[in-house]
Amino acid sequence: xxAPEPVLMCWSGGKDSSLALQAALRDPALRVEALVTTVxxxxxxxxxxxxxxxxxxxxxxxxxxxxxxxxxxxxxxxAIYEEAMGRLLQRYQAQGVSRVIFxxxxxxxxxxxREEQLARLxxxxxxxxxxxxxxxxxxxxxxxGFRAILVCxxxxxxxxxxxxxxxxxxxxxxxxxxxxxxxxxxxxHTFVHDGPLFRRPVQVVTGDVxxxxxxxxxxxx
Numbered sequence: 001x002x003a004p005e006p007v008l009m010c011w012s013g014g015k016d017s018s019l020a021l022q023a024a025l026r027d028p029a030l031r032v033e034a035l036v037t038t039v040x041x042x043x044x045x046x047x048x049x050x051x052x053x054x055x056x057x058x059x060x061x062x063x064x065x066x067x068x069x070x071x072x073x074x075x076x077x078x079a080i081y082e083e084a085m086g087r088l089l090q091r092y093q094a095q096g097v098s099r100v101i102f103x104x105x106x107x108x109x110x111x112x113x114r115e116e117q118l119a120r121l122x123x124x125x126x127x128x129x130x131x132x133x134x135x136x137x138x139x140x141x142x143x144x145g146f147r148a149i150l151v152c153x154x155x156x157x158x159x160x161x162x163x164x165x166x167x168x169x170x171x172x173x174x175x176x177x178x179x180x181x182x183x184x185x186x187x188x189h190t191f192v193h194d195g196p197l198f199r200r201p202v203q204v205v206t207g208d209v210x211x212x213x214x215x216x217x218x219x220x221x
Contacts, residue, residue, distance in 0.1 A: 004031035007126065008092055008100045009065075011035035013046055013056055014190040015141050015148050015167060016103030016129060016182060021063075022144075022197055023128035024101050033097060034066040036088065038081065042074045049152055049189045050217040055202060059191075062198045082117060089121055101126045105134055105184045138172055138181040146195030149206065150188045153216045157187040164206045164218035191220060 009024065009032050011017050024030050037056060038047040045052055053069070060067035070084050089100070100118060104111050104127055114125050129137065141148075148167040153160055158179060165171055167190050172181055179187050194201040207219035 002029075004029055005099070006031050006033045006092075006095070006097045008033055008068075008089070008097055009035050010100055010102045011037045011060075011067075012049060012103070012189070013037065013051055013059055013192065014049065014103075015138075015146065015192055016105060016184075018103075018146060018148075018192045018195060018197060019137060019141055020101055020103035020128050024126070025197070032065060032101070033092065033095075034068045035060050035063070036068045036070060036085075036100070038085070039069045039071050040074055040076075041071050047072065049191065050212075050215075051151055051191045051220055055191070055204065055220055058202045059193070062200050062202050064199055085117070086121060089118075089123060093121060093123060098122070099124045099126050101128065103129055105129055105137070105182060106131055107184060134180055134182040134184060135172075138167075139169075142168055142172075144196055146192055146197075147201075148190040148192040149204065149218065149220065151191045151218050151220060152189040154186050154188070155211075155214075155216055157185065160209070160211075160216040162188060163209050163216040 007030050009021050024032055039053055040047045046056055057067060068088055070088050072081050072084050102114055102125055118125055150162055150165050150167060153163040193204045204220045207221045209216055209218050
C-alpha cells in the first residue's frame with residue numbers, strides 16, 4: 001500500500017473547515033501535516049473571524065495537529081497576503097506537499113482564486129465539501145456532535161443579535177429566508193470548540209459583542 005499523501009489544511013477554526021478536515025482525516029490516502037490559519041498582527045486574532053490566537057492554539061492542540069500561523073498586518077492587501085501565504089506553502093512544498101484542503105462550498109470565484117494562486121506555485125487544491133447541500137451539511141455538523149459559536153456577523157445580511165449564539169438547530173430555524181445555513185455568502189463565521197475531531201473541548205466564554213469595520217464580533221475568552 002502506498003504511503004498517504006501529505007497535505008495541508010487551510011483552517012479558519014470554523015465549521016466548514018472542521019467538516020473538510022474530518023473528511024480528510026477519514027481518507028486513508030491523505031495525511032494532514034498541519035493546520036494553516038491567517039492571523040492579523042496587531043489584533044492577534046484569526047483574520048476575518050476575530051477569534052483570539054490563544055483560543056486558536058488551544059483548538060489545534062485539542063485536535064492534535066500542528067498549527068501554522070500566516071501573519072499579516074491590519075488591512076493587508078491581497079498582494080501582502082499572497083506573499084505571506086506563498087512563503088509558507090513553498091516551505092511545505094519543499095517537504096513534498098503539493099495539495100491544500102479548503103472548506104469552500106459553492107462560491108466559484110473563491111475557488112478559482114485559490115486554484116490560481118496555488119497553480120503559480122505548482123500546487124493544487126482539494127475541496128471535499130464542494131457543491132454539497134448546505135442545509136444537510138449544517139444539520140450533519142450538529143448531528144455529529146460538533147459545537148460552535150457565531151463569532152462574526154455581517155449586519156447587511158443577518159441581524160447582529162445572532163452574534164454570540166450557538167450554531168444549533170434553533171439557530172438554523174431562526175435564520176431569515178435567503179440566508180445560507182452554512183453562512184457561505186459571508187452571513188456569519190463560527191468558532192468550533194468541541195466535536196468528534198477533538199480530544200477535549202476548548203473552554204470558551206462569550207464576552208462583549210462589538211462593532212468593527214462593518215461587522216459584529218463576539219469576543220470569545
